[in-house]
Amino acid sequence: MRNRTTTALFFGFTCLFSILKVNAQIELPSIFGSNMVLQRNNDVSIWGSGPAKSQIVVTTSWNGSTYTTKTDKEGSWKLKVKTKNAGGPYQVDISNGDETVSLENVMIGEVWVCSGQSNMERPLKGAGNDPVIGANEAILRSENPNIRFFKVKNEKSSEPKIDFSGEWESCSRATAPDFSATGYFFGNLVQDIIDVPVGLIASDWGATRIQFWMDEGSLNKFDPEDHKNSAATLFNGMIHPMLGFNIRGVVWYQGESNRYNPGIYKDMMVEMVKGWRAKWGIGEFPFYYCQIAPYKYTNEVNTALLREAQLMASKEIPNSGMACLLDAGDENFIHPSKKRIAGERLAYLALKNTYGVSGIHAEGPQFVEMKIDSSSVELTFDKKLTSFGKELKLFELAGEDKKFYPAQAVIHRNTVIVTSEDVLKPIAARYGFKNFVDGDLFDRYGIPASSFRTDNWEADTGL
Numbered sequence: 001m002r003n004r005t006t007t008a009l010f011f012g013f014t015c016l017f018s019i020l021k022v023n024a025q026i027e028l029p030s031i032f033g034s035n036m037v038l039q040r041n042n043d044v045s046i047w048g049s050g051p052a053k054s055q056i057v058v059t060t061s062w063n064g065s066t067y068t069t070k071t072d073k074e075g076s077w078k079l080k081v082k083t084k085n086a087g088g089p090y091q092v093d094i095s096n097g098d099e100t101v102s103l104e105n106v107m108i109g110e111v112w113v114c115s116g117q118s119n120m121e122r123p124l125k126g127a128g129n130d131p132v133i134g135a136n137e138a139i140l141r142s143e144n145p146n147i148r149f150f151k152v153k154n155e156k157s158s159e160p161k162i163d164f165s166g167e168w169e170s171c172s173r174a175t176a177p178d179f180s181a182t183g184y185f186f187g188n189l190v191q192d193i194i195d196v197p198v199g200l201i202a203s204d205w206g207a208t209r210i211q212f213w214m215d216e217g218s219l220n221k222f223d224p225e226d227h228k229n230s231a232a233t234l235f236n237g238m239i240h241p242m243l244g245f246n247i248r249g250v251v252w253y254q255g256e257s258n259r260y261n262p263g264i265y266k267d268m269m270v271e272m273v274k275g276w277r278a279k280w281g282i283g284e285f286p287f288y289y290c291q292i293a294p295y296k297y298t299n300e301v302n303t304a305l306l307r308e309a310q311l312m313a314s315k316e317i318p319n320s321g322m323a324c325l326l327d328a329g330d331e332n333f334i335h336p337s338k339k340r341i342a343g344e345r346l347a348y349l350a351l352k353n354t355y356g357v358s359g360i361h362a363e364g365p366q367f368v369e370m371k372i373d374s375s376s377v378e379l380t381f382d383k384k385l386t387s388f389g390k391e392l393k394l395f396e397l398a399g400e401d402k403k404f405y406p407a408q409a410v411i412h413r414n415t416v417i418v419t420s421e422d423v424l425k426p427i428a429a430r431y432g433f434k435n436f437v438d439g440d441l442f443d444r445y446g447i448p449a450s451s452f453r454t455d456n457w458e459a460d461t462g463l
Contacts, residue, residue, distance in 0.1 A: 026050045026094055026101045031242045034104045035168035037148045037199025039111045039246035040086045047078035047244070050096045061091040062108065078244075083108050086196035105170075107148060109197030110190065111247045112350075114183035115213065115239070116254035118206030119290070119342070122335050124184050125177035130335040132181045138340070139177050142184075147171035147191050149179045152203040156212075157237035164241045168199075180204060182253055182290070185343025186350075193347075194355055201247070203238045209257045210268050213239065218275035222268065243279050249286030249354060250276070251346045255306050256292050256334060262305035269313040273320070287320045288349040291450060293336045294329030296436040304433040304451050311450050321349035324364050326432055326439030326448045345447070364447035365414075370429060370454045377418045377429050379454075383443050385411045392416070394437050394451075397426040402457055404430060416441070428455035 028048040038044050050056060052075045058067045060081050069079040081092075088107035093100050114120055124139060126132045153165035169175045176184060180202045191198040205212070211219060212234040219231050258265050273287050291310045297303055307326075314322040323345035328338040336342075348362035365381040372378075377397060392409035397420040405422035407429070418429055432439060432451035439448040 026056075026096055026099060028094070028101065029163045029241060030166050031150065031164075031201075031245050032103065033168050034106070035148055035170055036103065036150070037107045037109050037111050037168075037197050038083050039248060040083050040108045040196065042083050042246050043080040044083050044246045045078060045080050045244045046092075046094075047076070048094070049075045050077065051075060054096050057093075057095045057097075059093040059095075061093075062087065088197060107146065107197035107199070109146070109199065110194070111199040111201065111245075112183075112187065112190075113201045113203060113242075113247055113250045114180050114186065115203045115250060116252050116289075117204065117208045117257055119256070119293070119335055119339075120180055120182050120202070120251075120253035121204040121206050122181055122339065123178050124181040124339075126181075126337075127335070130333055131337050132339045133337045134340050135177075135181070138184070138188075139173055142171055142173055142176035142188075144171045144188075144191070146197045147187055148197065148199045149175055150199065150201045151179065152201065152238050152242075154205050155237040156233040158233065160236045160240040162241055164238055181339035182343045182346070183251070185340045186251055186346045187343075189344050189347035190350055190355075193351055193357060201242065203242075204253075205234060205238070207257055208234060208254070210254060210265065210272060213254070214268065214272045215240075215275045215279060218271040221271055222264065239276070240279075244281060246282055247280075247285060249288065249350065251350075252287065252289035253342065254289075255310060256295075256303075259297065259301060259303045259306050262301070262303075262309045265306060266309040266313045266316070269310070270316050273317050284319050286350065286354045287317060288323065288346050289320070290323045290342050290346065291325055293325040293338075293342075294331075294432075294434075294436045294438070295334045295336070296331045300435075302433070303435050304453075307451050308453070311452065319353075321353060321363060322450075323349060324439075324448050324450045326437065326451060327442075329436060329438070331436045348447075361443065361445040361447055365441065365443050365449040367431075367449070367452045367454075372426060375419060375424050375426065377426050379416045379418060379429060379431075381414050381416070381449070384414050385416065385449075386442055386444055387411060387440050388442065388446075390440055392440055394432040394440055396420075396430045396433070397423040398428045398430075398455070399423045399425050400427060402428075402455075404428075404433075411441075428453070428457070430454070 071077040089105040092103040187200045211230045216232045328341040330336040351357040352362040368380045395407045395409040396404040397407045398404045407420035409418045430453040441449040
């Protein structure tokens with residue numbers, strides 16, 4: 001009898017110890033882990049869970065500082081730690097007295113979120129029959145412990161989630177091939193130029209509309225019919241869990257799936273960025289994005305209208321910039337192979353506007369005004385122009401009948417003189433305003449001008 005009692009007591013104490021041990025566990029969101037990058041020169045938020053009303057102690061090796069807080073009645077806790085200029089590897093220890101969780105090989109540097117649909121998601125190694133030009137050499141040169149990747153697992157949610165799946169990895173020939181090609185080329189150039197560690201968080205999903213990525217509050221400003229069955233599902237599942245994680249900014253490549261509703265896209269993009277910034281709570285961080293590349297869509301609307309909406313958004317979103325890809329599309333592939341161009345043009349924007357790197361040019365010529373002189377049109381741009389010696393083939397003119405005809409165009413300093421034998425009294429001009437074109441108007445540094453139009457007429461199909 002005594003043995004049974006002793007056994008029962010031992011078993012009971014063992015169970016109680018196991019329960020206490022489970023309750024003592026420190027839980028961290030997946031965004032906090034070994035190999036991570038923390039934003040430099042910042043008060044960085046760290047949060048997690050543990051036993052209710054218990055003390056949490058966080059120690060950071062780069063400055064030997066200790067930070068203390070207590071969990072609330074639900075077991076949640078959050079605090080801020082100070083980061084230095086840049087460097088690593090370091091260690092972060094998180095303890096509740098019963099156990100310590102150690103995050104190792106932590107770097108301090110610059111953190112960027114890479115988001116959007118398939119042209120951001122497409123990996124460096126390519127996918128299916130869609131290659132990435134220069135992938136082999138890029139992978140060969142990818143061994144770089146100062147670049148870290150975090151790939152968010154695809155997940156939709158009808159409600160905001162507190163965590164997602166993913167882990168931090170060091171950039172290498174083993175990890176780079178599966179990471180976003182656009183994101184990699186962006187981060188690689190930024191890291192090379194500013195020479196500090198760079199963390200890249202890829203949160204992207206192919207064939208997704210912008211409505212998926214907007215928070216519900218931002219979506220409510222629009223007609224529900226425009227976003228039913230998609231309201232905030234990717235924001236909830238793939239953005240919300242990292243809100244508050246200190247980042248430098250966001251790079252974005254999306255829009256192809258919104259080609260049917262270009263009229264509302266600009267306003268949605270403006271509201272999405274506003275919503276992300278408000279909920280992140282770290283200020284008006286930089287937001288740089290790719291204009292969708294030309295592609296030969298068939299039997300559909302003119303996707304130049306979507307490119308136009310993206311161009312207009314860049315003028316309304318503070319601290320933003322658009323990378324034009326008018327020369328980097330593919331007539332037969334919606335996933336163009338020139339991902340290095342996309343990533344590096346995003347990097348130009350960040351290096352010039354966010355990091356203040358001198359001597360770099362990031363944005364192409366922008367149309368300023370039109371003057372009509374009898375049978376010719378003079379289009380003025382904000383900088384000197386070139387076609388690199390090639391004939392300009394993408395300009396069109398229209399008269400009172402509103403029908404556009406091919407035109408001849410000649411560059412003169414920062415203007416283009418446009419004429420057409422078919423339009424004797426022009427009233428409107430367009431450049432590259434079709435689904436697929438190969439941009440031929442640039443500034444002297446090779447940054448292309450966006451497609452544009454001087455009219456606001458209902459656009460033809462432009463197929």
